[in-house]
Amino acid sequence: MILVIFAMSCKKDSNINNTDETANLTLVKTITNGTHNINLYTENGKLQVGYNKIFLQLKNTDGSLIDNAQVSWRPLMHMMSMQHACPYSTIGKVAGKTALYEGYLVFQMAGNANEYWELNFDYTIGNTAYSANTKIEVTEAAKRNLVSFVGTDNVRYIIAMVAPKNPKVATNDMQAMIFKMQDMLTFPIMDGYTLKIDPRMPGMGNHGSPNNVHLTQSGADKTYYGKLSLTMTGYWKINLQLANAIGTIVKGEEVSGTNESSSIYFEVEF
Template identity: 45%
Template sequence: MSTACSSDDDNNNSTPPVINEVEGLTKIQEIVNNNHTIELYSKSGHFYTGYNNISLRIKDNTTDAFFEDVTISWMPVMQMPTMQHACPYSAITKAPGRDTVYQGNIIYQMTNTDGSGWSLTLNYTIDGTDYSVTDTITVLQYENQNVASFMGTDNTRYVLALIEPQNPKIAINNMKVGLYKMENMMSFPVVENYTITLDPRMPGMGNHSSPNNTDLTYRTVDGTYQGNLSLTMTGYWVLNLKLLDATDTVLKGESVTEENPQSSLYLELEF
């Protein structure tokens, strides 16, 4: 009897459970060429100005199977009336614990009022063959200022983007931002070893601040700047910032005083 039961169990477990590799994600769009369909995903199902964590996978149009071994890169480009430019973006890597899903991030520093202007090119290699596909994408304007593009006093253009907190709480929140410089119209490398001072204020509540904030410093492990953001109540917060280079020279931003209620370099939170 015990042998028969063991055999039944083996038969019942012969088909492994189907794992939804994009569970918790919403499809943004598909980009298709003659051979493949590239599916783009995020939690929201949209591209927004600011930091976007993006997942993607590539499907064989003939077999409907998703590829597990792909080398892939991307290039987001915005077409302006007289020129075009890119934006900061990461390399694309295999998503942890996933067979067919890859991930990376793109920081859109601007968009048109109707979400138009951007295209996304994907270059990828499968079994030694190179492919490319380009399509237009829609980038919506985020409701608060979660990204700043500005010229520093060193005549360098920077892009600063809020990464965390995505779900702020009345507490000490881990604040994480990305800082990039415009090397040229198509290249925005990460800026290392600067300092970003933080002074959060509530304009609607007498512009009061909060205790236990810390300035943001560079973390080599993921190429971001992190510090402590203290939020003492719900509502609208302005995160006043100053950008200092490696010699502590202020490149952008001012201290908040009674005469100067807001820095020219800031991000916004509302919760």
Template identity: 40%
Template sequence: MKTLKYIFAILILSVSFVSCSDDNDETPMEPNPVEGLNKIYEFPSADHSVEIYSEKTALEVGYNEISIRIKDMASDKYVTNAAATWMPMMHMETMEHSAPHSMLSNTESNSVYKGYIVFQMPGNDTEYWDVTLNYNLNGQAMTETHRVSVTQPADGLNKVQVFMGSDDNRYVLAYVNPKTPQVAINDFQAVLYKMENMMSFPVVENYKITVDPRMPGMGNHSSPNNEDLTFNPTTKMYNGKLSLTMTGYWKVNLKLLNQSGEVLKGEDVTESNPESSLYFELEF
């Protein structure tokens, strides 16, 4: 009887040892590089597909962060180091034009290419946006153009301004952050481009954008400790601070100043002038 108990104990230990060994041999799962993003498009081809992701559920007028993956159907794997580039294009009834956009760059995962596009206007039944992608697939240069839908933001708030400055240059100014405003001093970020022609939108460097948030429904009061937006040469964006003292609807009044301090667009908020002609809108 003691012998049987001894053998039984040995068997249990053996099973436990094998189980622990199997657990230790498990390969840890790789993190999903597009976790938390929405796949808003998938464009299949004969031997591969192009997937487009965004934090949003659709492409909207204004600033859109976009991630792209290219899947090789033969290997069932995503293509790494595809040297992807892109070009957005708006096809109107009488003309065509592009949009401000960043380069596509690899993220920590070499199979994800990330950038942003600032769409200036929505599409409709007769006027539409498409995006041309250039990339390498198994040593072959590929070019594909895909039509995309761009709509007005669902909240109806203005987060992009296309305007003519007093210097007779056309500018595109777009809100970037905070994505989720808080009752706090928020990190404030925007991008500024100049329209050289229908296809060229260079980043505007070293200007200044003054910040004056107001609550029109609450006596048009402002808030303390805001910081004007100034150019960051690393990110090519404008950074500042946005103080929001309560929830509700805010109009963030702005003025654009060039390197000489000349006002190109926007006005001070005063008792006789309750809002600037250059502004963003927030509601939270």
């Protein structure tokens, strides 16, 4: 259902070049409420389980771009027996762009024939408020890029891999985000943790790699950063251990001669 709070607004003319603003992006979906269109873009044109960087443009019905909107969103998963949200960011302007906005959504599960994700928008242009919503298709990722679990501290965590998106034989920059499930609608970022990594190749004797750096938090966006060493192409399992601020492991096990894998891990294959 599409809902418009106020039906009329003053249009803002724009001569912004739409192609330049979204040149390296692929349209996922256009949402309309009869007054404006909201275009959703990603780099690959998909929404998938895990971390999704999403870009938005708002347009008047005549096609002119809107560059003065204040936008927020609320994702909601409609399941057979319950509803829940997922971790998500605020929405802001892309640096150096005039009418392109950005944010992220971290989906814990894919939709299916009976269960689906809904994305709700609230936005203002000048002093006029609007809303729009739509069903969105969320598919499974090719490899595991998200883990959700209850730790030994009885907290439910969600850890999403942000990078590398295109791994290579090298020491790759690795990024992840760590959230907790406060309730069905609230997923705050967790501060001060350490995400320990141990990449292994199960199909090659479970060998590891040198010069990995565990992920720690840095920067205003509260992302976790580290280094992931991949010494050859193929399938890698990135074994994880999550340590809290005092160094206690709340989930995950060390890889050893008697334990080939942690219970929590990411996957990459290239």
